[in-house]
Amino acid sequence: MSAARHEESQAELDLIGSLRQQYEAKGFSFEVAPNRQDVPEFLGSYVPDAIARRGDEYVAIEVKKSRSRASELTLQQIRSRFEGQPNWKFAVAYVAEDPLKTLTIKSATVPAIRRQVDEVRTLAEQSHHRAAFLLAWSLLESTLLHIEAEQEARPRTPGSVLQALAMLGRIEPETERRLRPLILVRNAVVHGDLAVEPTAADVSLLVSAIEEALSDA
Missing domain, CATH: 3.40.1350 (Trna Endonuclease; Chain: A, domain 1)
Incomplete structure (x- = not known):
């Protein structure tokens, strides 16, 4: 298909x-x-x-x-x-x-991404795991856009972001494997399932993936 x-x-x-x-x-x-x-x-x-x-x-x-x-x-x-x-x-x-078909995302600099990563950590420390989790997912996509050196691009699905980062060698296959189950959590949270609550470990894993992807930036 x-x-x-x-x-x-x-x-x-x-x-x-x-x-x-x-x-x-x-x-x-x-x-x-x-x-x-x-x-x-x-x-x-x-x-x-x-x-x-x-x-x-x-x-x-x-x-x-x-x-x-x-x-x-x-x-x-x-x-x-x-x-x-x-x-x-x-x-x-x-x-x-789908409004995403007409939406474009502008590239961000590494310092800007890292500043937002610090905000994710602050939110997690304050137990705002839901907000930290969603922000971390958006930063993972921002990281991919920066790595691909595009000035702007169409939004990606979470799965395609992970796949692209892995194929580019910016995250390890094991990192991609561990992140995959979090896509279901992300989708549930985005669509208003209040029974699903991301954990501190989930946020930490996303932050680690962002740092891993940016390690050569």
Whole structure:
């Protein structure tokens, strides 16, 4: 799968995850990619991307990457199948345009990065591990941008940052291996999962990786 297609697939999965949270918060059950045999006969060959159910109320959900004349015609045909079905609704959700595609990040100097690393340490010492953790991740990306000697660049995913630093020989394979599990922690924190709390050791590992990457700078 190409990187672009992977990003599209991930965006669709993220949207479905968000829809699940919204519907479940309203008391619906939520089934992703339902089996064909679980879809009512009036839908014919159409299988929605997800079905939400609350009692006798059903919502068939279709996820689309973007709007187009062709897709709108197809959706009209699908909507027609729900006519005369009072217990069923048809909902279409579109994947929002990713603002990161138009965002550029400017390169930072090594002294500027090191000053921010000192701030990470201060935050960690004050037990502000969540803030320190997120700042450290951003500095790891700033470090890569500096190493690549680019004046500005598109934002990277955490995984691609680690991979690039390892491929450039700026962090050891073992460092990359130890950092990989922290991507899940980072994503949970960024997206508001308050049940996930980075530890002092997590912050320390990120700081060590930054220092390792900057050791030849």
